[in-house]
Amino acid sequence: MSAKKIHEDQKYIEGLLKNNSFIIQAIYDKFVPKVVNYIKQNSGNEDQAKDVIQETLITIYNQAKEKNLQITCPFDAYFFLLCKRKWLNVIKKNTKEVTINEAVLSKGDDAHELALETALFGEKQVLFNTMFEKLGDACKALIKATFKIKSMEEVAASLGVTYAYARKKKSLCIGQLTKLVQESPRFKHLNN
Amino acid sequence: MEDQDYIVFDQYLQKELSKEEQSNFEERLKNDENFKNSFNTYKELSLHLEHKFEGEAEAMAFKENLQNISTQHFNKNTTEGKSSKFSIFKYAVAATVALLIGITAFNQLSSPSYADYNNHEIISLSIRGGGDSLLKEAENAFNSKNYSEAESVFNKILEKTPSNLEIQLYKAISLIETNQFSEADELLLGLSETNSAYKTKAQWYWALSKLKQEDKDACIKILQQIPEGTEYYKHAQKLLNKLD
Numbered sequence: 001m002s003a004k005k006i007h008e009d010q011k012y013i014e015g016l017l018k019n020n021s022f023i024i025q026a027i028y029d030k031f032v033p034k035v036v037n038y039i040k041q042n043s044g045n046e047d048q049a050k051d052v053i054q055e056t057l058i059t060i061y062n063q064a065k066e067k068n069l070q071i072t073c074p075f076d077a078y079f080f081l082l083c084k085r086k087w088l089n090v091i092k093k094n095t096k097e098v099t100i101n102e103a104v105l106s107k108g109d110d111a112h113e114l115a116l117e118t119a120l121f122g123e124k125q126v127l128f129n130t131m132f133e134k135l136g137d138a139c140k141a142l143i144k145a146t147f148k149i150k151s152m153e154e155v156a157a158s159l160g161v162t163y164a165y166a167r168k169k170k171s172l173c174i175g176q177l178t179k180l181v182q183e184s185p186r187f188k189h190l191n192n
Numbered sequence: 193m194e195d196q197d198y199i200v201f202d203q204y205l206q207k208e209l210s211k212e213e214q215s216n217f218e219e220r221l222k223n224d225e226n227f228k229n230s231f232n233t234y235k236e237l238s239l240h241l242e243h244k245f246e247g248e249a250e251a252m253a254f255k256e257n258l259q260n261i262s263t264q265h266f267n268k269n270t271t272e273g274k275s276s277k278f279s280i281f282k283y284a285v286a287a288t289v290a291l292l293i294g295i296t297a298f299n300q301l302s303s304p305s306y307a308d309y310n311n312h313e314i315i316s317l318s319i320r321g322g323g324d325s326l327l328k329e330a331e332n333a334f335n336s337k338n339y340s341e342a343e344s345v346f347n348k349i350l351e352k353t354p355s356n357l358e359i360q361l362y363k364a365i366s367l368i369e370t371n372q373f374s375e376a377d378e379l380l381l382g383l384s385e386t387n388s389a390y391k392t393k394a395q396w397y398w399a400l401s402k403l404k405q406e407d408k409d410a411c412i413k414i415l416q417q418i419p420e421g422t423e424y425y426k427h428a429q430k431l432l433n434k435l436d
Binding site: 016019021024025028029032046050053054057058061062065066124125128129132143144147148150167168170171172174175177178179181182 | 193195197198199201202203229230233234236237238239240241242243244245246247248250251253254255257258259261262265266
């Protein structure tokens with residue numbers, strides 16, 4: 001992807017990253033009405049559209065933050081495809097069908113590829129968060145402290161354990177999480 | 193994977209392995225598919241957790257801001273049209289408050305004057321416009337009682353949308369405040385002849401303009417035209433009683 005030219009609409013991604021109200025407002029003015037129309041025409045209402053759009057923008061924000069997302073296509077197409085996919089998933093869930101139709105985002109052009117990448121990223125995030133909640137309280141507290149405090153010496157002190165123990169425990173807790181994630185059927189599906 | 197593997201994953205990521213250990217590790221990544229998959233997942237999870245907890249405050253601020261903009265965006269579409277009625281309501285409240293103040297003043301001073309009625313309610317134009325800086329500017333100037341500046345901003349807005357009756361009305365109020373009566377009266381006369389929502393409000397302000405000019409006869413005449421059953425009828429009747 002790095003070989004491709006970054007689209008000028010990358011400004012919307014940067015704007016989201018910087019929490020720039022002006023850019024967020026522009027996204028709502030320019031790109032949101034089309035999504036709302038689509039959802040309304042496909043058995044949804046305005047409140048549902050509002051949620052889908054917000055969740056989509058949060059996923060884009062997370063991907064930009066964590067994975068340095070760079071778009072090589074117009075934001076409009078990318079954003080619309082993502083919202084559309086999310087909405088189709090909502091409909092599917094309501095009709096008690098769990099499988100996701102990947103054909104919605106077939107590999108074709110940049111917009112489709114990027115949207116698929118972001119969608120998978122978002123679904124992984126949901127899975128990771130769900131699995132994290134399954135860890136024991138001690139692991140959760142240690143992991144939280146590790147990434148918030150940064151210095152493992154301070155983490156150890158704050159939890160009243162030795163440095164060596166905190167380091168080892170951190171690896172084992174993330175290891176446990178790794179196992180939980182790898183064993184989930186959802187992950188196998190997402191990683192294919 | 194064994195516990196020891198996860199410990200090494202972390203050491204590798206923290207760059208704590210010796211050169212030899214590191215190359216052994218990388219060798220195993222190449223040859224052991226399971227080891228590689230587990231390491232990649234471990235690495236991805238570490239990155240996810242780092243972002244999740246380290247960037248928590250920033251992400252919260254983003255979500256809050258997003259929520260606000262979203263709510264404003266979706267409310268704008270559903271409350272359009274309601275807002276003008278709302279501002280009429282606010283005007284009614286303002287006029288009532290102004291009238292109460294007026295009555296108090298009347299009891300003390302006996303003769304009504306424009307100053308008893310010019311306690312204008314705060315206006316809000318920019319909510320509807322969504323980011324129009326001119327509207328915001330006009331609103332600020334008007335609300336901070338800087339009427340000559342408000343007038344010039346209203347003029348700029350009217351250059352773009354000359355038929356905006358609401359702006360015309362606020363411009364007229366600004367003109368009364370800055371004693372530019374002939375222009376104010378002309379605008380208010382025009383508005384009183386429309387069939388718009390601002391018709392009686394314009395008549396009321398036109399009467400107030402005459403009151404400020406101490407043209408009692410003209411004031412009475414205009415007040416008498418305010419039809420029964422409208423919001424300003426009562427105010428008009430009360431003011432008429434005082435003028436008699």
